[in-house]
Amino acid sequence: MITRRVRYEVVSRALGPMLVAMEGWRRRLRGRGGGRAKRPFGPPLESTRKLKELTTLHYLAGRFADGAVPVAWVTSGFPVEVLRPLGFHTVYPENHGAICSVKRMVPELSEAAEREGYSRDLCGYARADLGSVATGKTPVGRLPMPDLLCCCTNICQTVLYWYRALAAHFRVPLVVIDTPFVYGEARPHLLAYVADQLRELTVTAERVAGRKVDRAALAETMRLAREGTRLWDECLRAGCAHPSPWTGFDSFFHLAPIVAMRGTRECNAYYRMLRDELNDRVARGVSGIADERVRLLWDNLPIWFNLRDLSTVLAGNGFNIVCATYTNAWAEAGPMIDPADPEGSSARAYVHVLLNRDLPYKLSVMKRLCREYGATGAIFHSDRSCKPYSIGQIDLKGRLASEAGVKGLLLEADHADPRSWSEAQAYNRLHAFMELFA
Amino acid sequence: MRTATILSEKMLGHKTVVVLPVHYPRELFTAMDVHTVELWGPPGPPRGPDAGRIQPYACAVVRNALAFLASGGADAADAVLFPHTCDSIQGLATLAPDFGGWGKPALRYLHPKGQDGPAARAFVRAELAHLADRLAELTGRPLAIPRLAAAIELHARIDRLRGAFLSRRAFLDMADPALYRLLRRGEFLGPGDHLAELAVAARGLGEVRVQRGVPLMVTGYVPEPMTLFDSLASAGSFVAADDYAAVGRRVPLSPPADGGDPLDMLAAKAFTMPPCPTRGGDQDVRMAYLETLYRRSGSAGLIVHVQKFCEPELFDVPAIRRRFARIGAPMLYLEGELENSLSGQVVTRLEAFVEMVGAGRKAP
Numbered sequence: 001m002i003t004r005r006v007r008y009e010v011v012s013r014a015l016g017p018m019l020v021a022m023e024g025w026r027r028r029l030r031g032r033g034g035g036r037a038k039r040p041f042g043p044p045l046e047s048t049r050k051l052k053e054l055t056t057l058h059y060l061a062g063r064f065a066d067g068a069v070p071v072a073w074v075t076s077g078f079p080v081e082v083l084r085p086l087g088f089h090t091v092y093p094e095n096h097g098a099i100c101s102v103k104r105m106v107p108e109l110s111e112a113a114e115r116e117g118y119s120r121d122l123c124g125y126a127r128a129d130l131g132s133v134a135t136g137k138t139p140v141g142r143l144p145m146p147d148l149l150c151c152c153t154n155i156c157q158t159v160l161y162w163y164r165a166l167a168a169h170f171r172v173p174l175v176v177i178d179t180p181f182v183y184g185e186a187r188p189h190l191l192a193y194v195a196d197q198l199r200e201l202t203v204t205a206e207r208v209a210g211r212k213v214d215r216a217a218l219a220e221t222m223r224l225a226r227e228g229t230r231l232w233d234e235c236l237r238a239g240c241a242h243p244s245p246w247t248g249f250d251s252f253f254h255l256a257p258i259v260a261m262r263g264t265r266e267c268n269a270y271y272r273m274l275r276d277e278l279n280d281r282v283a284r285g286v287s288g289i290a291d292e293r294v295r296l297l298w299d300n301l302p303i304w305f306n307l308r309d310l311s312t313v314l315a316g317n318g319f320n321i322v323c324a325t326y327t328n329a330w331a332e333a334g335p336m337i338d339p340a341d342p343e344g345s346s347a348r349a350y351v352h353v354l355l356n357r358d359l360p361y362k363l364s365v366m367k368r369l370c371r372e373y374g375a376t377g378a379i380f381h382s383d384r385s386c387k388p389y390s391i392g393q394i395d396l397k398g399r400l401a402s403e404a405g406v407k408g409l410l411l412e413a414d415h416a417d418p419r420s421w422s423e424a425q426a427y428n429r430l431h432a433f434m435e436l437f438a
Numbered sequence: 439m440r441t442a443t444i445l446s447e448k449m450l451g452h453k454t455v456v457v458l459p460v461h462y463p464r465e466l467f468t469a470m471d472v473h474t475v476e477l478w479g480p481p482g483p484p485r486g487p488d489a490g491r492i493q494p495y496a497c498a499v500v501r502n503a504l505a506f507l508a509s510g511g512a513d514a515a516d517a518v519l520f521p522h523t524c525d526s527i528q529g530l531a532t533l534a535p536d537f538g539g540w541g542k543p544a545l546r547y548l549h550p551k552g553q554d555g556p557a558a559r560a561f562v563r564a565e566l567a568h569l570a571d572r573l574a575e576l577t578g579r580p581l582a583i584p585r586l587a588a589a590i591e592l593h594a595r596i597d598r599l600r601g602a603f604l605s606r607r608a609f610l611d612m613a614d615p616a617l618y619r620l621l622r623r624g625e626f627l628g629p630g631d632h633l634a635e636l637a638v639a640a641r642g643l644g645e646v647r648v649q650r651g652v653p654l655m656v657t658g659y660v661p662e663p664m665t666l667f668d669s670l671a672s673a674g675s676f677v678a679a680d681d682y683a684a685v686g687r688r689v690p691l692s693p694p695a696d697g698g699d700p701l702d703m704l705a706a707k708a709f710t711m712p713p714c715p716t717r718g719g720d721q722d723v724r725m726a727y728l729e730t731l732y733r734r735s736g737s738a739g740l741i742v743h744v745q746k747f748c749e750p751e752l753f754d755v756p757a758i759r760r761r762f763a764r765i766g767a768p769m770l771y772l773e774g775e776l777e778n779s780l781s782g783q784v785v786t787r788l789e790a791f792v793e794m795v796g797a798g799r800k801a802p
């Protein structure tokens with residue numbers, strides 16, 4: 001245990017940062033002059049290098065985490081703050097699923113899950129994760145085994161079924177923070193229920209970690225989480241500028257720290273750097289795409305395996321995704337977090353996330369984003385393996401058009417699995433949509 | 439049939455609430471003289487174009503339900519209740535009332551998904567009280583606690599009989615198609631009428647084993663199409679153990695505790711039900727429960743009968759496969775989309791399965 005702990009600390013604090021820095025230099029040397037714009041895009045963001053370093057370091061440290069520090073596997077919307085002062089290393093299977101998709105590993109992993117009996121109709125992240133658990137295959141080297149599974153139903157109930165299966169596999173405790181769906185505003189008994197569960201979570205997490213939560217450290221984590229979401233919001237809002245200094249596709253990647261490192265100094269330092277770079281680009285009129293003509297909203301998860309092609313086609317025609325309900329979701333509820341009331345304010349913040357709220361609320365968010373970011377069109381990714389995000393999109397598209405004059409396209413795909421992606425059909429529809437703006 | 443019941447309840451001055459699957463506190467409705475009619479789809483092709491407002495990769499239950507509501511199929515009712523069953527019903531619960539399809543009151547029942555504990559119990563109780571308030575708005579009468587106590591008692595008698603039919607299936611002199619029609623009439627009959635029918639059927643429950651076919655266990659969502667039971671019966675088998683969400687999983691494992699505050703008793707009932715993935719809970723506990731049910735019923739094979747795209751059920755399928763493979767139980771997997779009848783291919787698979795299971799077992 002002690003040697004593993006030392007190894008983990010050395011990797012995460014000294015050796016790891018050194019290795020990723022060296023890799024960064026090597027890449028810079030190799031790609032000397034690569035900071036120039038590659039049409040149809042604007043110049044690449046400098047911060048992307050730092051993002052790669054952060055992500056690499058996180059997954060590198062993870063390889064040595066189990067047996068050294070407590071490890072929790074956590075859903076993206078889980079109130080993770082309480083785990084930080086207890087020293088948990090957190091793994092986000094959804095983030096890992098996105099990496100698997102970008103690396104085009106999902107078909108292989110999903111087939112492994114399907115061999116175990118999981119249906120191909122289930123969430124692509126879940127299939128990728130369960131396939132990775134079954135085979136040990138992952139693009140990140142190795143994932144540490146969990147001591148605790150933490151699942152919050154504020155993004156979907158699918159995570160509940162998925163994590164029940166993980167709990168049966170790993171034979172470790174599963175904490176469920178059940179956040180009943182909010183129609184209108186959350187009623188007091190609902191908030192009290194979630195706050196009570198957060199107190200119960202603390203007891204379980206303390207037992208697994210073998211120590212008590214330091215309340216001052218928890219308050220500091222809460223403060224960092226609130227600040228982090230504010231910084232992320234400032235990054236996103238840079239996209240209100242005309243032209244936008246980046247693209248929505250960039251923002252999908254830069255979302256990773258606020259999802260997986262929320263409540264840490266590294267996360268906030270990173271977003272300060274990104275915000276400053278974006279604001280500097282705005283001041284200098286540097287655009288995310290070479291020739292921004294039409295500004296769009298994106299709804300639902302990204303199509304991770306096809307981001308490059310899709311963004312190239314859009315940018316090549318002067319279309320820029322300037323805002324997304326998905327990235328905005330992590331900026332929305334942060335202001336509700338209050339370091340003086342960790343449980344009560346977390347309950348409020350984590351219950352009121354986009355995916356846990358009714359369709360009129362979603363429509364109001366879309367209208368506001370279109371207004372503030374100047375988007376005149378919207379792409380609704382109809383995601384066959386994410387039902388909670390997709391049900392209602394057909395009506396939302398119609399209402400956004402009739403009530404806000406925003407033209408919409410429903411694009412059938414899957415956020416993780418390319419097997420159900422019909423490229424020719426999708427691009428035909430996309431081109432027809434773009435012609436509407438001619 | 440369901441519409442006819444609504445109309446006859448209306449003549450009695452009762453309000454009717456259409457209820458989406460699966461779990462809801464029926465006792466509360468009975469106590470407030472509100473008639474409930476469950477809407478499992480309905481089966482068959484969608485009854486109107488509104489199904490197209492939900493993508494085809496969502497289950498037939500929600501797509502058909504939206505089409506049915508939007509086409510006026512439930513207009514005789516006064517409200518719809520959407521239990522907090524899954525992501526898809528949750529989506530429907532805002533789509534139909536907020537964006538069109540259902541213009542009358544929409545009620546929601548949010549049951550907990552986590553572990554049993556003080557927080558979950560307090561939450562259910564508060565949800566029940568909130569639902570009672572909404573029903574009071576509908577009927578113009580507040581909940582009378584003594585009437586709730588009586589309703590709990592009435593439903594406990596219904597549950598006892600339904601439980602007896604299912605747990606002592608081999609001793610009930612009734613074929614599966616008739617039994618399932620009887621049990622499913624509880625989805626729309628008034629509780630008094632349903633109890634009367636059950637009581638008559640209970641005369642066929644004896645001490646001597648009367649079912650001689652190949653005993654099978656079924657786990658799944660809803661027994662649609664009902665012709666499944668005709669096919670099983672003509673292949674020479676019967677359902678010895680039932681774990682359908684619509685049927686067996688709604689019979690509590692223990693009777694209500696005596697006395698106490700009726701709202702507390704009703705809240706406690708939520709935690710005495712058989713494991714159901716739509717309520718969350720430990721997967722191992724569910725697998726152990728299924729294995730016990732299988733062994734106790736003397737079943738010789740298992741049919742897993744789920745709805746396509748149904749995440750709650752589908753995530754448990756691998757664990758069911760593993761568990762039943764370990765005990766050497768033959769298993770047949772069926773996936774449906776609320777068709778009106780079984781395809782010839784499925785009937786052939788069922789017959790072959792029954793034949794295979796029957797050949798490998800000793801007669802009881």
Ligand code: SF4
Nearest residue numbers: 123125155156158386
């Ligand atoms: S992609 Fe959708 S279904 Fe999958 S975990 Fe995320 S919200 Fe849930």
Ligand code: SF4
Nearest residue numbers: 497499524745748749
């Ligand atoms: S069939 Fe499954 S997914 Fe569909 S409504 Fe029922 S529980 Fe939900």
